[in-house]
Amino acid sequence: MSNLEGLGVPGVFIASEVFEDGAARQAKALGVDPASVFIPHPIQDRTDEEMVALADAAFDDIVARLIEG
Amino acid sequence: MSDPSGGRRVVLDPTSERNLPIRERLPRPKRLEGLALALLDISKARGDVFLDRLQTRFEERGARVRRYRKPTFTKPAPVDLRRRIAEECSAVVEALAD
Amino acid sequence: MPACHVIQLIDPLGDPGLVEAQHIEGFDQGEVPLERAGRILAHWVSIVGDPVGSRPLPPRWIMESPLALRPLPSGVVAFVKRDCPTCAFVVPVLADLAKATSLTVYCQDDPTFPACVTAIDDSDLSVSWHHDIEVVPTLLRVVDGREVARAIGWHRGEWETLTGVAGLGPGLAEMRPGCGSLSVDPDRAFDLAIRFEAGRLAARRVAIADGEDEMEALFERGWTDGLPVVPPTERRVLAMLEGTTRSPDEIVASVPPDLVPCTVEKIAINAVMAGCRPEYLPVVIAAVQAACTDEFNMHGLLATTMTSGPVVIVNGPIRKAIGMNSGRNVFGQGNRANSSIGRALQLVIRNVGGGRPGEVDRATFGNPGKLSFCFAEDEEGSPWSPLSTDLGARPGASTVTLFPGEGPRTIVDQASRDPESLARSYAVNLRSLHHPKAVLAFDCLLAVGPEHARVFAEAGWSKQQLIERLHALLMIAKAELVRGAGGIAEGIPESVPVDALPKFKPGGILVVHCGGEAGLFSAMIGGWVNGEMGSQPVVKEIER
Numbered sequence: 001m002s003n004l005e006g007l008g009v010p011g012v013f014i015a016s017e018v019f020e021d022g023a024a025r026q027a028k029a030l031g032v033d034p035a036s037v038f039i040p041h042p043i044q045d046r047t048d049e050e051m052v053a054l055a056d057a058a059f060d061d062i063v064a065r066l067i068e069g
Numbered sequence: 070m071s072d073p074s075g076g077r078r079v080v081l082d083p084t085s086e087r088n089l090p091i092r093e094r095l096p097r098p099k100r101l102e103g104l105a106l107a108l109l110d111i112s113k114a115r116g117d118v119f120l121d122r123l124q125t126r127f128e129e130r131g132a133r134v135r136r137y138r139k140p141t142f143t144k145p146a147p148v149d150l151r152r153r154i155a156e157e158c159s160a161v162v163e164a165l166a167d
Numbered sequence: 168m169p170a171c172h173v174i175q176l177i178d179p180l181g182d183p184g185l186v187e188a189q190h191i192e193g194f195d196q197g198e199v200p201l202e203r204a205g206r207i208l209a210h211w212v213s214i215v216g217d218p219v220g221s222r223p224l225p226p227r228w229i230m231e232s233p234l235a236l237r238p239l240p241s242g243v244v245a246f247v248k249r250d251c252p253t254c255a256f257v258v259p260v261l262a263d264l265a266k267a268t269s270l271t272v273y274c275q276d277d278p279t280f281p282a283c284v285t286a287i288d289d290s291d292l293s294v295s296w297h298h299d300i301e302v303v304p305t306l307l308r309v310v311d312g313r314e315v316a317r318a319i320g321w322h323r324g325e326w327e328t329l330t331g332v333a334g335l336g337p338g339l340a341e342m343r344p345g346c347g348s349l350s351v352d353p354d355r356a357f358d359l360a361i362r363f364e365a366g367r368l369a370a371r372r373v374a375i376a377d378g379e380d381e382m383e384a385l386f387e388r389g390w391t392d393g394l395p396v397v398p399p400t401e402r403r404v405l406a407m408l409e410g411t412t413r414s415p416d417e418i419v420a421s422v423p424p425d426l427v428p429c430t431v432e433k434i435a436i437n438a439v440m441a442g443c444r445p446e447y448l449p450v451v452i453a454a455v456q457a458a459c460t461d462e463f464n465m466h467g468l469l470a471t472t473m474t475s476g477p478v479v480i481v482n483g484p485i486r487k488a489i490g491m492n493s494g495r496n497v498f499g500q501g502n503r504a505n506s507s508i509g510r511a512l513q514l515v516i517r518n519v520g521g522g523r524p525g526e527v528d529r530a531t532f533g534n535p536g537k538l539s540f541c542f543a544e545d546e547e548g549s550p551w552s553p554l555s556t557d558l559g560a561r562p563g564a565s566t567v568t569l570f571p572g573e574g575p576r577t578i579v580d581q582a583s584r585d586p587e588s589l590a591r592s593y594a595v596n597l598r599s600l601h602h603p604k605a606v607l608a609f610d611c612l613l614a615v616g617p618e619h620a621r622v623f624a625e626a627g628w629s630k631q632q633l634i635e636r637l638h639a640l641l642m643i644a645k646a647e648l649v650r651g652a653g654g655i656a657e658g659i660p661e662s663v664p665v666d667a668l669p670k671f672k673p674g675g676i677l678v679v680h681c682g683g684e685a686g687l688f689s690a691m692i693g694g695w696v697n698g699e700m701g702s703q704p705v706v707k708e709i710e711r
Contacts, residue, residue: 004151004154004155004161004163005094005095007151007152007154007155008095008155009095009107009154009155009158009159009160009161010094010095010096010097010098010159010160010161011160011161011162011163012161012162012163013163013164013166014119014162014163014164014165014166015164015165015166015167016165016166016167018167019166019167033094034094035094039165041167042167043113043114043115043165043167044114044115044167046115048118051115051118051119051122052118052122054119055119055120055122055123055126056122056126059123059126062123062162063101063130065097066097066098066101066106066160066162067097067098067099067100067101068096068097068098068099078374078375078381078398078400079372079373079374079375079400079401080372080373080375080381080385080398080399080400081368081370081371081372081373081399081400081401081404081432081436082370082371082372082373082436083370083390083399083433083436083437083440083514083518083519084390084518084519084521085422085425085427085429085433085518085519085520085521086370086371087425087427087521
């Protein structure tokens with residue numbers, strides 16, 4: 001995760017679900033609770049159509065973490 | 070002579086260790102319309118396709134999207150890139166780590 | 168030295184924090200408190216179980232750990248090293264003992280020495296260290312795993328008594344002193360201490376990931392005051408703890424705002440981070456103790472919107488002993504002791520107590536002294552008693568005084584040659600402390616510079632005389648103080664039934680002597696709210 005919160009820019013971090021455990025542990029160690037959205041693995045071998053579908057599926061979650069309320 | 074820490078660097082915790090202080094997140098922007106939103110591609114494969122779609126969706130909702138790209142996913146975002154984002158945008162979506 | 172409790176650690180399980188410990192059969196649980204064994208275990212757990220990428224350690228390494236220490240074999244046990252003339256001298260004696268009795272030899276530098284017996288390799292010094300071997304050769308008599316007698320160096324009579332074997336070393340001199348044991352060699356002492364003693368340190372270990380910059384890592388964790396801190400490694404913290412005779416687990420204060428019991432170890436960790444030397448540690452400890460008293464009210468001082476922070480003034484012999492500055496630029500930068508001691512106090516409050524700006528600390532402005540504000544009084548050049556004794560401390564003692572102060576303001580008077588004129592200069596300046604209409608609620612620390620002090624000294628004014636004169640000069644007519652007076656809304660209500668009020672309460676003016684020898688200046692440091700609700704200055708004796 002880029003440390004843009006440190007520069008005053010709130011953000012959302014999107015990663016494959018295999019990242020979830022490691023990200024959580026790193027966050028805990030550093031004392032941060034970054035807004036994250038995890039999408040199903042795998043990523044690398046997806047077709048373009050599949051990537052678009054994943055983006056659509058994740059969009060509402062991303063907005064929920066990006067915007068207040 | 071064996072080094073108990075296996076060569077890693079270990080420091081002692083100077084805090085009370087009572088609870089790990091969770092640094093609060095910054096306040097979130099209130100709405101998408103008019104939001105100067107950075108989409109930061111961390112340069113892993115397929116991230117660009119993913120972000121292209123997010124850009125379309127965000128622009129439909131009225132956000133002003135700017136695209137950025139880390140030169141390589143193996144290193145942290147360079148200082149200049151982070152500064153540009155901070156100057157030009159109010160929020161950031163960073164993708165796609167795997 | 169009590170027999171060591173034997174713990175064999177087996178592979179850590181996948182889950183960080185889970186390590187199985189197994190007692191080896193046949194050895195009793197006696198002497199070593201399980202609490203210590205538990206701490207040793209905790210040390211290993213935190214090393215192997217850090218949340219950022221833990222990895223299991225190879226089983227062989229764990230088996231070799233210094234914790235897997237067997238009790239000494241019964242009989243006669245000798246500790247030697249090849250690089251020692253006395254050890255070479257007694258080789259024939261060892262040969263005789265090997266034939267006459269049960270003899271075990273540990274060699275610190277070469278297991279092929281001596282040639283006449285098969286020595287056990289103690290080149291990692293774990294056995295020597297655990298049995299406090301300071302000299303080689305040392306001879307022990309061991310019964311049932313416990314040492315019952317010890318002979319240091321070669322001494323025929325002692326060796327014969329200890330071993331029960333007569334006629335040892337017939338051609339040799341009666342006695343010969345030994346050499347230093349490698350386990351007390353200063354070059355190796357800290358590595359050994361870390362391996363074996365780090366279990367005494369109870370703090371959670373935090374591993375810095377490979378590739379992580381260690382300075383950035385400490386910033387990321389929120390442990391700094393905005394400037395980089397020295398990474399508090401076990402080695403540095405153990406070295407810092409040498410600066411005190413106190414035990415690391417002694418609780419010396421309860422730190423606000425979270426009211427956390429604070430150990431000497433935690434203070435040492437923050438003192439390392441601040442850049443202190445070990446000899447500063449007793450001053451830091453005393454400062455933390457003083458700051459955490461009810462009288463000083465660190466919590467209130469922290470939570471205030473006003474400008475003040477803890478100011479540490481040091482008196483007594485310790486000033487010179489640790490090289491503090493009481494002269495030129497006394498409030499400024501450049502002196503390690505001054506700067507790091509003040510900083511260490513702030514780091515303890517921040518890290519241990521949980522008192523951070525923007526959280527409990529709501530100061531509107533704060534002041535640069537909240538990074539660090541610590542200095543020594545110039546007692547040698549002073550015509551007066553030190554600040555410490557004014558507050559009731561024992562004359563000649565080394566002390567810290569805590570004062571809840573803002574930044575210093577200069578008093579410029581380059582013309583007064585008599586004490587009355589100079590006192591009046593002080594008074595008109597002191598009048599404006601916080602606000603010319605503010606009375607009674609705030610104290611002041613007046614720092615008299617050497618050139619000004621000379622004016623009073625030459626006129627024979629004592630400190631008490633100066634203070635009394637200032638109080639008298641600072642009796643202010645009500646008409647000047649009321650709300651609306653001077654077109655200023657601030658002030659006291661008209662209804663207050665007095666003709667005049669003093670700027671300062673009795674005892675509210677403290678005087679300290681410090682500063683460079685050139686310059687017709689003094690300085691005033693305004694306080695925070697005084698009395699029961701606020702903060703009162705506290706003096707504390709420093710104990711090593």
